[in-house]
Amino acid sequence: MRFQLSEDQRALKMGVRRLLERRFPREALRAAVDAPGRIDRELWRALGEAGFFALTLPEAEGGVGLGRPEAVLAFEEAGRALLPGPLVATHLAAGAVPGAAAGETVVAAVGGALVEWLDAADVVRGDTSGAVPLRSVDPLTPLHRVPRPAAADPLAVLLTAAEQLGGAVRLSELAVQHARTRQQFGRPIGAFQAVQHLCADLLVRAETARAAVYAAAVTGDPGDIAAARLLADEAAVRGARDCLQVHGGMGFTWEADVHLHLKRAWVRAQRNGSVTDSEELLAAGLVS
Amino acid sequence: MDLCDTPEEAEFRARLREWLHEVLPGLPPKPDPADWPGRRAYDLGWQRTLYDAGYADVHRNASPALRMIFLEESEKAGAPYVGANFVGLLHAGPTIAAEGTDAQRARWLPPILRGEEVWCQGFSEPDAGSDLAALRTRARRDGDDYVVTGGKIWTSHAEVADWCELLVRTDPDAPRHHGITWLAMPMDAEGVTVRPLRTLAGSAEFAEVFLDEVRVPAANRVGAENDGWRVTMVTLSFERGTAFVGEVVACRRTLRQLACGARENGRWDDPALRRRLGRLDAEFRALWRLTQWNVSAAMAGGGVPGVGGSVFKLRYSAARQELYDTAADVLGPDALDLDRPWVLDRLSSLSYTIAAGTSQIQRNIVAERMLGLPKGR
Numbered sequence: 096m097r098f099q100l101s102e103d104q105r106a107l108k109m110g111v112r113r114l115l116e117r118r119f120p121r122e123a124l125r126a127a128v129d130a131p132g133r134i135d136r137e138l139w140r141a142l143g144e145a146g147f148f149a150l151t152l153p154e155a156e157g158g159v160g161l162g163r164p165e166a167v168l169a170f171e172e173a174g175r176a177l178l179p180g181p182l183v184a185t186h187l188a189a190g191a192v193p194g195a196a197a198g199e200t201v202v203a204a205v206g207g208a209l210v211e212w213l214d215a216a217d218v219v220r221g222d223t224s225g226a227v228p229l230r231s232v233d234p235l236t237p238l239h240r241v242p243r244p245a246a247a248d249p250l251a252v253l254l255t256a257a258e259q260l261g262g263a264v265r266l267s268e269l270a271v272q273h274a275r276t277r278q279q280f281g282r283p284i285g286a287f288q289a290v291q292h293l294c295a296d297l298l299v300r301a302e303t304a305r306a307a308v309y310a311a312a313v314t315g316d317p318g319d320i321a322a323a324r325l326l327a328d329e330a331a332v333r334g335a336r337d338c339l340q341v342h343g344g345m346g347f348t349w350e351a352d353v354h355l356h357l358k359r360a361w362v363r364a365q366r367n368g369s370v371t372d373s374e375e376l377l378a379a380g381l382v383s
Numbered sequence: 384m385d386l387c388d389t390p391e392e393a394e395f396r397a398r399l400r401e402w403l404h405e406v407l408p409g410l411p412p413k414p415d416p417a418d419w420p421g422r423r424a425y426d427l428g429w430q431r432t433l434y435d436a437g438y439a440d441v442h443r444n445a446s447p448a449l450r451m452i453f454l455e456e457s458e459k460a461g462a463p464y465v466g467a468n469f470v471g472l473l474h475a476g477p478t479i480a481a482e483g484t485d486a487q488r489a490r491w492l493p494p495i496l497r498g499e500e501v502w503c504q505g506f507s508e509p510d511a512g513s514d515l516a517a518l519r520t521r522a523r524r525d526g527d528d529y530v531v532t533g534g535k536i537w538t539s540h541a542e543v544a545d546w547c548e549l550l551v552r553t554d555p556d557a558p559r560h561h562g563i564t565w566l567a568m569p570m571d572a573e574g575v576t577v578r579p580l581r582t583l584a585g586s587a588e589f590a591e592v593f594l595d596e597v598r599v600p601a602a603n604r605v606g607a608e609n610d611g612w613r614v615t616m617v618t619l620s621f622e623r624g625t626a627f628v629g630e631v632v633a634c635r636r637t638l639r640q641l642a643c644g645a646r647e648n649g650r651w652d653d654p655a656l657r658r659r660l661g662r663l664d665a666e667f668r669a670l671w672r673l674t675q676w677n678v679s680a681a682m683a684g685g686g687v688p689g690v691g692g693s694v695f696k697l698r699y700s701a702a703r704q705e706l707y708d709t710a711a712d713v714l715g716p717d718a719l720d721l722d723r724p725w726v727l728d729r730l731s732s733l734s735y736t737i738a739a740g741t742s743q744i745q746r747n748i749v750a751e752r753m754l755g756l757p758k759g760r
Contacts, residue, residue: 096385096679097389098676101384271755271756275756287759288759291747291751291759302694303698310669310675313386322669323669371654373661375658375661376661377660377664378660382646
């Protein structure tokens with residue numbers, strides 16, 4: 096048992112991080128917030144060229160030929176960067192929908208009772224008849240509701256959990272950064288135990304989720320994936336709330352990025368049906 | 384990144400499993416928890432059995448992965464816990480091995496490994512729990528002896544221990560962490576009084592130890608005088624790496640039993656309860672993976688588990704309490720009956736967020752040592 100990232104996996108993860116830092120820096124994130132509903136096609140193609148969508152597609156089919164763990168690491172970085180767009184749907188369409196692997200075709204899909212990016216996508220998979228637009232709480236994710244929900248694809252659940260993990264890790268960093276620099280009562284607020292404990296809990300949730308998400312990537316077991324989803328949703332959603340709390344009044348502003356993380360975490364938590372499904376799946380496994 | 388045994392690990396697991404299968408049916412019945420001499424004999428007997436089969440040293444010398452496999456397979460097979468040998472094997476022993484002289488190693492290590500002597504831990508004091516460095520038990524040098532006066536508390540197995548790894552203050556004027564010395568104290572020395580301490584679970588799991596002018600030979604000092612804090616820190620970091628492996632395996636089994644129990648008594652029809660059980664399954668799956676992650680990290684980092692242990696301990700201690708609170712929900716009014724399964728476990732789980740550093744202290748450790756936040760107040 097060597098349950099740590101290999102050198103290659105570390106390099107891949109860092110490679111995706113650098114790519115996203117270059118192609119989707121904070122200015123791009125805020126620009127996307129100001130012009131919602133548009134997919135950055137150039138960025139999408141850059142992701143395609145880098146192999147982001149074709150990571151697990153066999154080399155014989157023009158893919159990179161890597162496994163679930165590598166895909167999970169790439170999606171963790173996407174979650175960390177708060178990258179918008181139907182990333183999971185397009186990734187899962189690689190090989191099945193022409194142009195998806197290369198980032199030429201943007202693919203959306205029904206997940207649970209929702210479709211993200213229905214209007215902007217080139218191809219939409221699943222039954223979208225009767226789809227009703229929502230005024231999406233996340234400025235970076237346009238949403239439609241569909242009357243006939245789709246069963247969750249375990250791989251979509253896993254990749255979404257990876258995004259949640261990335262978000263949770265980023266939120267932990269944002270909270271710690273703020274706690275170190277923000278001064279109150281003549282000291283950095285991170286010197287106060289009440290703030291320290293919020294930050295510690297952020298990290299504990301993120302690291303527990305990491306173990307669950309990576310293990311699910313290795314085993315592919317439906318129970319492990321359901322567990323990863325529950326832990327990662329919790330880490331991202333509660334992490335965002337705690338990070339907001341550490342930021343105090345600043346955290347409640349549109350200007351701070353915390354709310355973008357929180358809202359996206361809410362969207363991802365609904366993406367593949369509700370957490371109840373995952374809890375019921377695990378409960379059923381206990382008595383089988 | 385993988386979760387498979389290496390060939391060496393697989394071989395060890397298979398050999399151990401086969402051996403446990405052979406040896407466990409011949410074990411004597413488990414003693415009553417209140418019968419301390421019986422527990423001592425049972426635990427030492429098991430250690431002797433491990434020694435004869437070549438497994439005695441697995442806690443100290445095996446790689447963290449083999450240690451984890453040992454604990455995992457032992458729990459799965461229903462083998463005895465380390466029990467009264469905990470301090471000797473996991474704490475005092477490793478300390479003596481790392482910091483003792485050749486003579487000290489020769490005197491104390493073989494009896495620990497052969498299951499002949501029991502050690503207890505004299506660290507905590509009534510006024511120095513989480514703040515270990517606040518300890519006040521004094522030792523002054525008198526000829527070839529230290530003369531020790533003070534008191535220790537929360538001392539497990541004190542009633543049946545032969546030796547105590549004792550932290551004493553030898554220089555009251557030095558800064559808190561500096562004037563401390565590590566001594567091996569014989570428990571039968573004159574001036575040592577042990578008073579059992581009854582816990583809220585009704586059992587006498589711990590004791591208070593009163594020390595009145597106890598003479599401890601200076602030859603029993605491990606490490607230099609006033610260097611006891613560093614000596615202690617060498618071994619404390621081992622405590623949290625794999626300490627809970629067997630318990631996590633046991634918790635996962637309990638969870639399955641709870642679910643089956645709920646199905647039998649009808650509570651299973653309550654979706655809120657099913658959801659709690661499902662969430663607990665996610666939690667304990669994650670804790671098991673976190674253990675594997677920490678063990679792998681320890682092996683990559685030279686064998687010493689890092690502060691990742693604090694992350695685990697925080698999460699595990701809370702999950703264990705939630706597990707037994709959920710058990711109470713399954714039991715309904717029977718949760719008030721001490722004769723029912725899980726009720727005593729529920730009571731004893733209350734100690735988990737306190738023992739070995741409270742959850743609040745663990746959060747401080749995570750915040751300051753892992754996240755680099757300024758020293759707290």
